[in-house]
Amino acid sequence: MPAENRILASIPDHEKRALLPKLEGIVLRKPEVICETEQFSEYAYFPTGGLLSLLSVSEEGDLREIAAVTREGFIGPPILSDAASCPFQIVVRITGRAFRIRTRELLRACKELPGLQAALLEQTQEFVRRVCARVACHHSHTPIQRLSGWLLTVRRAIDADDFELTHETLALSLSLDRSIVTRAALELYNRRILSYHNGHVTIHDVRALQATACSCEQASSHGSDSELSPTRRDRTTATPRLS
Numbered sequence: 001m002p003a004e005n006r007i008l009a010s011i012p013d014h015e016k017r018a019l020l021p022k023l024e025g026i027v028l029r030k031p032e033v034i035c036e037t038e039q040f041s042e043y044a045y046f047p048t049g050g051l052l053s054l055l056s057v058s059e060e061g062d063l064r065e066i067a068a069v070t071r072e073g074f075i076g077p078p079i080l081s082d083a084a085s086c087p088f089q090i091v092v093r094i095t096g097r098a099f100r101i102r103t104r105e106l107l108r109a110c111k112e113l114p115g116l117q118a119a120l121l122e123q124t125q126e127f128v129r130r131v132c133a134r135v136a137c138h139h140s141h142t143p144i145q146r147l148s149g150w151l152l153t154v155r156r157a158i159d160a161d162d163f164e165l166t167h168e169t170l171a172l173s174l175s176l177d178r179s180i181v182t183r184a185a186l187e188l189y190n191r192r193i194l195s196y197h198n199g200h201v202t203i204h205d206v207r208a209l210q211a212t213a214c215s216c217e218q219a220s221s222h223g224s225d226s227e228l229s230p231t232r233r234d235r236t237t238a239t240p241r242l243s
C-alpha cells in the first residue's frame, strides 16, 4: 500500500483498500509540466518522492512559485467543488515517484470515503496556510535564512543530502534574483555548510543549516529533519565546492 505519501498513509485501512485499484504508480520526471494554467487536470497526484512546483503565470508570462508539493501533500482538484481546472502551472522540479488517480474518480471517492475527504480537506487548509506563511517569510526573513529553509524542505522531501537544483530553480522558488541567491549560497559555502557545483547541491552540515534557516518552511512541514538519520559529514574529508 502506498504508505509513503502522508495523506494516503493517514486514511483508514478499509478506505485504502477501496482506493488502491484506482491508483496508478508512475515516475514524474523533471522538467515535465503535468498541468498547464487553467487547464483541466485529468489526474490528481500523490507524490511519494521528488518535488513539484506550483507556479502562477502573469499576463506578461512571468513565473512565480506559489508552493512546493512533496510526499506530505497532493496535487488535485478543489475537493468542495466539481471544478477540475488547475489555477497553476505544475512542474516537476525533482524527479520522483507518485501515485496518480483520475480526477473524476478522486472526486467520486471523496463522496464515498469520509476519511479520505477529511484528509484532503485538512491538506487543502494546510496548503493555504503554507502559501500565507511563504508570503510573510518573503517580507520578514533574509535570503540566506530562506534559502536554508528551502534546502531543508528539499532534503526532507527526498531523504538525501545531494540533489540537483539549478540556479534558475532556486531563484524562482525563492522569488529572488539569481545574484542574491548566489551570494546566499556563497555564504553557506564559506561557513562549510554546503557545496554547490554545476547545479548539484551537497549539504555537509545539516545542524548548521537548521540553525541558519528561518522556521517558516520547517514549521509548515509535518516532518522533521531530526527524524532523518544524522548526515553531518566529516568536515576534514569533505571537499566543498561552489560554482
Ligand SMILES: [Zn+2]
Pocket (backbone or CB within 6 Å): 136, 137, 138, 141, 145, 146, 149, 214, 215, 216, 217
Ligand atoms: Zn521565513
